[in-house]
Amino acid sequence: MAGDLLLTGLSGLTAFRNVLNTTGHNIANVNTDGYSRQRVELDARDPQRLGSSYVGRGVNSGDITRLYDQFLSVQFRNSSSATTELNAYFNFASQVDNVLANQNIGLSTALQDFFNAAQGVADDPTSIPARQVLLTEGEVLESRFNTLDNLFGDLSAQVNSSVQGSLSDVNNLAEGIATLNQQIVVASGAGNGAAPNDLLDARDKLIDDLSKLVNVSTNTQENGAINIFIGSGQSLVLGSNFNTLGTQPQGFDPGAVDVVFQQPAGNVVVTKFMTGGALGGAIRFKNEVLDPAINTLGQVAVSLAFAVNEQHKNGIDLKGNQGQNFFSDLQVGVVDLGGAGSLNVNFANITNLTSSDYSLTTDASNTNYTIRRLSDNTVFSGLVGSGSVTQDGLTFDLTGLAANADFRVRPTRSAAGQFSVVINAPEEIAAALPVVSSIPTANTGSGQVNDISINNLAAANLPSTVSLTYDSVLQQYTVAGATGGPLAYDPASNSGDSYTLNVAGFGDISFTLTGQPDNSDTIDLADNSGGVGDNRNANLLSSLQTALTLSGGSATFQDVYGQIVADVGRRAQSAESNRAAQEGLLNQTIASIASVSGVNLDEEAADLIRFQQAYQAASQVILTSRTIFDTLLGAFR
Numbered sequence: 001m002a003g004d005l006l007l008t009g010l011s012g013l014t015a016f017r018n019v020l021n022t023t024g025h026n027i028a029n030v031n032t033d034g035y036s037r038q039r040v041e042l043d044a045r046d047p048q049r050l051g052s053s054y055v056g057r058g059v060n061s062g063d064i065t066r067l068y069d070q071f072l073s074v075q076f077r078n079s080s081s082a083t084t085e086l087n088a089y090f091n092f093a094s095q096v097d098n099v100l101a102n103q104n105i106g107l108s109t110a111l112q113d114f115f116n117a118a119q120g121v122a123d124d125p126t127s128i129p130a131r132q133v134l135l136t137e138g139e140v141l142e143s144r145f146n147t148l149d150n151l152f153g154d155l156s157a158q159v160n161s162s163v164q165g166s167l168s169d170v171n172n173l174a175e176g177i178a179t180l181n182q183q184i185v186v187a188s189g190a191g192n193g194a195a196p197n198d199l200l201d202a203r204d205k206l207i208d209d210l211s212k213l214v215n216v217s218t219n220t221q222e223n224g225a226i227n228i229f230i231g232s233g234q235s236l237v238l239g240s241n242f243n244t245l246g247t248q249p250q251g252f253d254p255g256a257v258d259v260v261f262q263q264p265a266g267n268v269v270v271t272k273f274m275t276g277g278a279l280g281g282a283i284r285f286k287n288e289v290l291d292p293a294i295n296t297l298g299q300v301a302v303s304l305a306f307a308v309n310e311q312h313k314n315g316i317d318l319k320g321n322q323g324q325n326f327f328s329d330l331q332v333g334v335v336d337l338g339g340a341g342s343l344n345v346n347f348a349n350i351t352n353l354t355s356s357d358y359s360l361t362t363d364a365s366n367t368n369y370t371i372r373r374l375s376d377n378t379v380f381s382g383l384v385g386s387g388s389v390t391q392d393g394l395t396f397d398l399t400g401l402a403a404n405a406d407f408r409v410r411p412t413r414s415a416a417g418q419f420s421v422v423i424n425a426p427e428e429i430a431a432a433l434p435v436v437s438s439i440p441t442a443n444t445g446s447g448q449v450n451d452i453s454i455n456n457l458a459a460a461n462l463p464s465t466v467s468l469t470y471d472s473v474l475q476q477y478t479v480a481g482a483t484g485g486p487l488a489y490d491p492a493s494n495s496g497d498s499y500t501l502n503v504a505g506f507g508d509i510s511f512t513l514t515g516q517p518d519n520s521d522t523i524d525l526a527d528n529s530g531g532v533g534d535n536r537n538a539n540l541l542s543s544l545q546t547a548l549t550l551s552g553g554s555a556t557f558q559d560v561y562g563q564i565v566a567d568v569g570r571r572a573q574s575a576e577s578n579r580a581a582q583e584g585l586l587n588q589t590i591a592s593i594a595s596v597s598g599v600n601l602d603e604e605a606a607d608l609i610r611f612q613q614a615y616q617a618a619s620q621v622i623l624t625s626r627t628i629f630d631t632l633l634g635a636f637r
Contacts, residue, residue: 004048004057005628009621011058015042016615018061023607026599034205036066036597038197066197069596073204076593077211079586081276084212086579088281092159093289093572099151100293100565107300107561110144113137115545121431122538126318131426138326138421145301149417152294153255159282159290160247160257166213166279167245167259173210174228174242177203181225182240188224195224210236215276231280232273234261245270252335252357252408256286289571292375295355296564298412301419302330303350303550304557311544314454314507315430315537320529322460323430323537328420332394333410341366341402345409346395351553353393358409360396366403371396431541432534434460435509438524445470447491447517449525451498453540457507462527466501466509472519482509482525491516501525 019040029035041062047054100106117134124130180203187196203226210216214230221227221239228237236243247257248267259274260267274280305327312326332345343360347353356375362368362384371380371391380391389396394411423429434457437449447470466481470489479485482501488494500510509525528534550560 004055006622006625008056008058009618009625011045011060012618012621013615015040015059015061016611016618018064019611020608020615022064023604023611027601027604027608030599030601030604034201034208035599036068036197036201036204037599038064038066040064063194064197065195066200067597068200068204069593072589072593072596073208076586076589077208077216079582079589080208081211081215081280083579083582083586084278085276085281085284086575086582088162088278089285089289090572090575090579092155092282092285093568093575095155096152096289096293097565097568097572099148100568105144105147105151106565107141107144107148107297108558108565110137110141111304111545111558111561114141115542118538118542118545121429122535122542125431125535125538126532128426131429131431134429135421135423135426141304142327142420145297145416145419148297149294152290152297153417155290156255156286159286160255162282163257163259163279164247166277166282167247170210170213170230170236170279171242171244173206173213174236174244176206177210177226177228177237178240178242180206181237185223185225185240211277213277214274214279231270231275234270234273251337252410253413259283289568292355293564293568294416295357295410295412296560298415299353299355299550300557300561300564301415302347302412303353303560305330305415305419306347306350307544307547307549308541310455311537311541312430314433314457315540316432316434316460316528316531317430318427318532320460321428322434322457324428325422326429328418328422330415330418333413335408335410337406337408339402339404339406341405342400343405343407343409344397344400345411346397347393347411348390348395349393351393351549353411353550355412356392357413358392358394358411360405360407360409362401362403362405364403366401366405369396369398369401369405429538431538432528432531433536434506434528435462435525436528436531436534437511438526440522440524443518443521445518445521446515447489447513447521447523448515449511449523450514451510451512452525452536453510455500455508455510459506461529462503462506462525465527466503466525468523468525470517470519470521472517477513477517477523487513489513489517 019042022038022040026037041064043060043062045057045060047056103109114134114137117130117137120130121127121134180199184196184199184203187199188194207216207218207226207228210228210230215232217229217233218226225239226237227235227239230236244262246260246262246267248260250256250258258269259271259279260269271283274283308327309325309329312323315323317323330347332347334343334345339361341362354373354375356373358374359372361370366384369382369384371389372378373380373392380389382389384398384401386398388398394409433452433454435452435454437452439448449468464481466479468477468479468487470477474486475488475490477485477487477489479487479501482503484499484501487499489497495514496512498510498512500508502508545558546556548554548556550557555563
């Protein structure tokens with residue numbers, strides 16, 4: 001009997017010693033990040049039959065379990081990944097937003113000032129100071145475009161650095177998880193299946209840290225090892241093995257990097273699969289904000305340079321010379337991705353120009369080409385033998401293509417950085433038009449030419465006077481000195497209509513006809529030599545500010561730039577509000593985890609007292625057993 005009581009007391013002593021050790025372990029790790037509170041599972045031993053009854057035999061000290069909720073853990077990782085992704089996205093996007101909206105850096109004010117200066121030349125075309133102001137404002141535009149391009153380049157480098165830093169952390173965490181997997185498998189086997197709780201906490205902490213960098217999903221093997229999948233399901237850790245991530249330059253953009261799995265057979269590009277966390281946030285920012293902003297800024301630069309240059313070249317300067325390019329002649333960027341042949345692409349119509357990049361490929365027989373607009377994956381295809389094709393304001397020269405060609409076309413990507421003023425002196429500003437109209441005094445009617453403009457000017461001087469003579473019977477002007485006539489003109493229905501004539505070796509003359517001409521009335525279009533006070537081309541340059549030049553003829557330069565500012569601002573604001581919402585969910589999850597797994601010092605202190613008393617009581621049971629045993633021995637002496 002005394003022996004049974006002794007064993008019962010010993011079982012309690014052992015059990016409560018384990019409980020006290022575990023309680024002390026909890027208290028010691030109250031500030032250990034990722035630690036889960038542990039608990040000793042106590043079970044009553046099987047009773048011993050004694051006569052018609054069963055007598056208890058004490059307590060078993062069972063497994064030491066950690067208080068852990070798998071559902072809350074998954075919820076924490078998902079919320080953590082979403083929060084850090086939005087945080088990275090917002091931090092980058094807000095930088096672009098601040099730059100574009102800054103009056104000292106952005107384009108809005110500079111565009112307004114440039115066209116105001118063009119109007120200043122129109123108001124006083126012979127004024128050298130007014131012309132110098134226009135040159136200066138052009139140089140300010142150059143500086144703004146170049147500065148924005150440089151800032152975006154710096155931001156792209158920051159994104160690359162962020163991606164590379166995140167990948168370094170991912171690799172370190174993957175190695176740590178694989179190592180812990182191996183230790184957990186060994187420890188679980190040595191402990192006959194008992195869970196190595198502290199190792200499990202350490203591994204979960206690494207997985208939690210990994211979720212801050214990229215989306216994480218897991219599954220557990222039968223031996224206790226965990227497999228880790230990141231992004232859209234790419235395997236990072238399988239048992240004690242792990243893959244290594246790295247970067248390599250993008251083939252079509254040396255200033256950007258791709259994320260790759262580094263494999264013995266070669267790198268595998270996985271950039272588009274990397275979602276969530278700081279890594280996913282940086283990549284998504286680049287794809288959704290930075291690249292579109294760079295391309296759209298370039299679209300404004302190309303369209304502005306093209307429109308101003310075309311108009312400027314259709315005028316004459318103070319010296320009577322044909323106007324030259326005002327801004328640099330920007331070119332379409334074409335990158336060969338390792339295919340065959342060559343490809344030339346030129347700007348054709350800036351009204352239809354988009355901010356998208358394009359891919360062009362050919363089939364194995366070089367019979368068919370495929371052009372893909374990458375912004376929306378719209379496909380245009382046809383026969384290579386057609387020689388050329390015009391799409392979205394671009395002319396693709398197909399004559400140099402070969403089988404299996406693969407090109408990336410980037411029409412606007414580098415335009416902002418290449419934008420510059422190329423005329424050197426105020427006298428070179430072509431404020432005048434090379435053609436002037438005159439009405440002979442012998443005319444008896446009121447017919448006249450208005451709104452003269454020149455297109456495709458090939459020479460500064462009109463070879464000979466172009467004469468329009470009205471035939472009231474046929475209701476038309478006959479034309480001498482140019483092609484394109486006769487010009488049908490009914491004063492009742494055609495007044496204000498536009499007409500175009502071509503003069504060989506000179507260019508196209510466009511104008512409107514108005515008034516009520518009499519029969520045989522003439523209008524002369526003559527060379528404007530010496531017309532230094534003419535301001536018509538300066539007026540046409542100034543009017544480009546409000547011309548619907550972009551987006552299919554629906555937007556001005558400032559409209560498109562404003563769209564960049566608005567879109568970036570909207571995305572930054574959306575990211576900020578979504579981040580705040582995710583942070584709220586994350587904090588709720590953290591609180592729920594703390595209620596399940598966190599160490600409460602008040603509770604542990606109470607347990608310490610309670611189990612200390614139990615330990616002392618178990619000791620007293622042993623002492624009582626000894627007293628009974630001594631009494632029994634004394635009875636037989």
